[in-house]
Amino acid sequence: MASPFITYSPDIKKFQVNQDAVKTLSKLTGPVAVLAVCGRARQGKSWLLNQILTKMTGKGAGGFQVASSHRPCTKGLWIWGQAIPRTLPSGQKYHLVLVDCEGIDAFDQTLDYSTQVFSLGVLLSSMLIYNQMGSIDESSVDKLSCVCEFAKRIKSKAGAADEQELRALSPSFLWLLRDTYLTLDSGMATPKDYMEEVLRAGGDSGKDQTRASIKDVFPVRNCFAMKRPLTEESELAAMDQIPLSRLRPDFQQGLEKLINNVLSNATPKQFRGSYINGGALASFAQVSAAAAAAAAAAACGAPKALPPAVLLLTAEPSLSLAPPPAGLPVPASCAAVLPVGMPCADPPSLA
Ligand SMILES: Nc1nc2c(ncn2[C@@H]2O[C@H](COP(=O)(O)OP(=O)(O)OP(=O)(O)O)[C@@H](O)[C@H]2O)c(=O)[nH]1
Numbered sequence: 520m521a522s523p524f525i526t527y528s529p530d531i532k533k534f535q536v537n538q539d540a541v542k543t544l545s546k547l548t549g550p551v552a553v554l555a556v557c558g559r560a561r562q563g564k565s566w567l568l569n570q571i572l573t574k575m576t577g578k579g580a581g582g583f584q585v586a587s588s589h590r591p592c593t594k595g596l597w598i599w600g601q602a603i604p605r606t607l608p609s610g611q612k613y614h615l616v617l618v619d620c621e622g623i624d625a626f627d628q629t630l631d632y633s634t635q636v637f638s639l640g641v642l643l644s645s646m647l648i649y650n651q652m653g654s655i656d657e658s659s660v661d662k663l664s665c666v667c668e669f670a671k672r673i674k675s676k677a678g679a680a681d682e683q684e685l686r687a688l689s690p691s692f693l694w695l696l697r698d699t700y701l702t703l704d705s706g707m708a709t710p711k712d713y714m715e716e717v718l719r720a721g722g723d724s725g726k727d728q729t730r731a732s733i734k735d736v737f738p739v740r741n742c743f744a745m746k747r748p749l750t751e752e753s754e755l756a757a758m759d760q761i762p763l764s765r766l767r768p769d770f771q772q773g774l775e776k777l778i779n780n781v782l783s784n785a786t787p788k789q790f791r792g793s794y795i796n797g798g799a800l801a802s803f804a805q806v807s808a809a810a811a812a813a814a815a816a817a818a819c820g821a822p823k824a825l826p827p828a829v830l831l832l833t834a835e836p837s838l839s840l841a842p843p844p845a846g847l848p849v850p851a852s853c854a855a856v857l858p859v860g861m862p863c864a865d866p867p868s869l870a
């Protein structure tokens with residue numbers, strides 16, 4: 520069952536990790552991979568996660584809430600209660616945790632709020648899907664860059680982490696374009712070539728910086744384009760009621776390819792060469808949620824000091840060594856990371 524993972528408490532104006540989610544995660548004593556889907560509101564994020572869930576569990580009903588209204592549907596970050604057991608090609612067992620993020624830039628949100636939601640998705644995932652309708656535009660590049668600046672600012676405040684370490688913490692990144700018909704220029708074989716072209720420096724210093732921050736934070740990246748699933752406008756709104764077999768064949772093929780790619784690249788989250796377990800992920804979520812407001816504000820230009828909690832990114836050897844912010848106890852069961860030396864997967868290659 521889907522349940523709240525991180526929710527916003529308007530009384531204290533902060534995101535908080537749901538205690539039931541902490542309990543659920545703390546039971547995962549082995550490596551965990553986290554697949555998060557972020558992006559603008561009302562663009563089929565939850566629907567996509569449900570397809571991934573169905574493919575992996577064989578169960579069609581339920582899943583994350585999908586709605587056709589103009590009102591934003593998913594609020595905060597949600598988690599799928601039963602983590603999915605998986606095995607790496609090396610034989611290493613792990614659990615895959617699915618995280619559905621609230622859509623950003625909704626009419627009822629502030630910029631700060633959107634940035635915090637997105638940033639939590641970036642920080643907590645080992646694979647991040649940035650979902651959007653249509654082709655890449657400057658505003659989606661700007662949004663992503665703003666969130667990336669957040670991650671880089673954490674690094675510079677934390678001081679000790681070097682470039683290599685920051686990269687190791689970054690999720691694999693997939694820019695997913697929905698309802699799009701890309702006509703690729705000659706010399707471009709795949710949507711990834713198109714994304715790299717958009718991210719290429721072009722001589723405008725502002726734009727080049729924006730793009731450099733994205734490339735820095737997401738060294739492993741890919742792009743996927745999916746066609747419109749149905750021709751009939753009226754049916755699009757009720758897609759969650761329509762069997763997959765009724766969607767356009769080229770959409771079905773694209774979806775199959777996308778899910779296979781996602782599943783082979785959503786590998787366990789690592790920190791300093793060790794896999795992170797569920798307890799560590801819960802701790803990390805708690806301190807990240809507490810730090811998000813200040814860090815997001817800093818990322819978007821306000822020169823605000825980060826709380827010490829973000830130093831957890833350089834804590835050695837386990838994430839639980841970081842001081843939890845007042846009032847946010849770290850679960851005692853958190854053995855934070857698995858023993859150093861436990862074999863880690865090679866960084867995924869999305870090429
Ligand atoms: N055009 C189009 N509509 C889609 C697609 N996938 C899902 N939808 C429809 O988009 C609407 C919103 O789907 P959701 O999955 O709830 O979207 P969301 O991005 O999770 O929305 P929020 O949680 O509010 O941010 C539903 O009516 C779906 O049927 C798609 O690929 N193309």
Ligand SMILES: [Mg+2]
Binds near residue numbers: 564566592619620
């Ligand atoms: Mg949703």
